[in-house]
Amino acid sequence: MATPEYVTDVVWNGSLGNISNLNPYAYLQKLNQESTIRFLPVIVFLAVLMIIGILGNAIVAVVFCQRKRKSDMDVFLLNLAFLDFLACSFGIPFEITDLCFSYTFYLPIPCKLLRVLESWTSMASALILVIIAIDRYKHICRFGERFNRKKVKILCLVAICVSGLFSWPIFIIVGKKTIHIETSEIKGVDCSMSDEMGKSEYPLIYYGLLMFGFILCLVFVIIVYVRIFLFMRRKKAEIQNHYKTNDIGECTPNNGNMAAGDPQSVNLNQSNAKGMQMHGLQKSGELSLNRNTTISGIHITRPTMIFIVITTAFIISYLPFLVTMLLRNLIRDFEKDLSPSLQVFFKFCIKTMFINNAINPVIYGFLCREFREDVKRLFQRCACARQSLEQPFRRPSLP
Numbered sequence: 001m002a003t004p005e006y007v008t009d010v011v012w013n014g015s016l017g018n019i020s021n022l023n024p025y026a027y028l029q030k031l032n033q034e035s036t037i038r039f040l041p042v043i044v045f046l047a048v049l050m051i052i053g054i055l056g057n058a059i060v061a062v063v064f065c066q067r068k069r070k071s072d073m074d075v076f077l078l079n080l081a082f083l084d085f086l087a088c089s090f091g092i093p094f095e096i097t098d099l100c101f102s103y104t105f106y107l108p109i110p111c112k113l114l115r116v117l118e119s120w121t122s123m124a125s126a127l128i129l130v131i132i133a134i135d136r137y138k139h140i141c142r143f144g145e146r147f148n149r150k151k152v153k154i155l156c157l158v159a160i161c162v163s164g165l166f167s168w169p170i171f172i173i174v175g176k177k178t179i180h181i182e183t184s185e186i187k188g189v190d191c192s193m194s195d196e197m198g199k200s201e202y203p204l205i206y207y208g209l210l211m212f213g214f215i216l217c218l219v220f221v222i223i224v225y226v227r228i229f230l231f232m233r234r235k236k237a238e239i240q241n242h243y244k245t246n247d248i249g250e251c252t253p254n255n256g257n258m259a260a261g262d263p264q265s266v267n268l269n270q271s272n273a274k275g276m277q278m279h280g281l282q283k284s285g286e287l288s289l290n291r292n293t294t295i296s297g298i299h300i301t302r303p304t305m306i307f308i309v310i311t312t313a314f315i316i317s318y319l320p321f322l323v324t325m326l327l328r329n330l331i332r333d334f335e336k337d338l339s340p341s342l343q344v345f346f347k348f349c350i351k352t353m354f355i356n357n358a359i360n361p362v363i364y365g366f367l368c369r370e371f372r373e374d375v376k377r378l379f380q381r382c383a384c385a386r387q388s389l390e391q392p393f394r395r396p397s398l399p
Contacts, residue, residue: 024186028103031181031188035102038340042347043099046092049358053088056361057081063374072152073303076132077364079156080310083121083128084357091118092354099347103188108176111191115174116167122318122353123163129314130217131155132307133224140304141231166213173203193328204329211322221311228304306367310360317355324349 036043060081064074094114098105105111131147139146147155175194178187197203324346328334338346364371 025104027181027186028188031103032101036100039099039102039344039347041344042351043096045348046096046099046351046354049354050088050092050096052362053084053092053354053358056358057085057088059375059378060361060364060371061085063371063378066374066378070149072135072147072149075149075152075156076128076135076307077360079128079160080125080360083125083160084360087118087121087354087357090114091121091357094118095351095354098191102190103179103181105191106176106189108191108194111176112171112174115191116170118353119170120160120163120167121357123166124160125314125356126214126217126318127159127163128156129307129311130221131159133221133311136304136307137224137228140228169202169206173197173206204326207322207325207329211326214318214322218315225308225311302368306363309363309367313359313363314356317359318353320349321351321353 060077064070064078064081067074070078091114094110098111131152135147135152173193174191175196177190177192177198178195179190180187193203335343335346365375
């Protein structure tokens with residue numbers, strides 16, 4: 001960090017002593033070191049998320065880009081991986097730098113741009129998750145209807161552009177914040193809410209609108225997935241009421257007019273297929289019956305489960321950030337009155353939103369067997385290519 005001229009001209013004449021020869025910048029650097037040590041757990045936490053996020057999302061991008069026939073799920077996951085990779089590659093390193101230079105951050109333009117990037121990627125991810133919830137609802141509850149790949153690409157692009165429009169106020173709100181050092185005339189600079197916006201109502205209004213939008217998206221997504229759950233439970237009940245399974249693998253209608261073994265009774269597999277067509281379950285591709293036609297035979301498929309877990313992870317990781325930002329704007333000098341341990345906790349809450357950017361590849365690995373197999377094949381190909389490059393060049397022997 002370059003030392004600004006006005007800082008080196010300051011003379012410290014605080015209550016701790018009349019030390020006119022003290023270099024103010026050196027003193028601020030000392031405060032930086034103390035702050036770095038205090039926030040070291042947060043820095044390590046961010047560094048781990050950065051490594052996992054960069055490597056994980058890069059692997060996700062390579063795996064899904066190599067698939068010749070991409071499904072709508074692949075397109076959704078590629079867009080999420082792109083946003084997460086940006087956040088982990090630029091957002092997290094910036095946050096680590098900010099924690100290491102808490103008193104001497106003299107780069108307002110990068111501060112503004114990177115804060116906008118963080119807000120943009122978070123908003124875009126949230127809107128894409130809303131689109132995914134709508135797609136899952138159409139696919140399950142509307143018997144196979146879904147967005148085609150072209151429409152998915154358009155919707156994801158619209159979500160990214162809309163998020164950019166809603167993120168630009170961050171460029172005005174954040175910037176150079178002057179830090180007044182107690183018992184001295186030295187002033188530090190941090191990348192936070194700018195001095196111009198410190199006494200304005202605009203930051204509170206903006207973050208309040210963000211919280212409202214977050215709650216709106218949260219309620220909408222919860223309602224969608226609850227309706228999916230209720231739809232599937234109702235279909236299970238309808239199939240149970242329509243067919244009764246006996247021990248020898250035959251079924252009869254509920255009215256009891258057809259007994260087991262009756263010539264008019266239908267074969268189990270035929271009745272299963274007919275029942276699925278009747279209730280629209282076979283067409284949807286999301287619901288299925290197992291061989292025993294038990295109630296557990298109708299289930300949510302793996303893609304829907306993955307998207308539900310991703311959405312839950314986003315909500316859990318983003319909520320602490322919004323709450324702490326609202327507290328910072330509602331309570332004047334909120335951070336100044338915190339103890340050192342609470343300051344560390346406060347920083348943790350602000351940085352939890354990056355969990356969402358790093359954890360998605362881990363979710364794919366745990367819940368998607370096909371993804372694990374693709375990753376395994378990818379590493380096998382890389383290992384074979386490396387071995388072929390390491391083999392020494394051998395000139396063919398002459399006869």
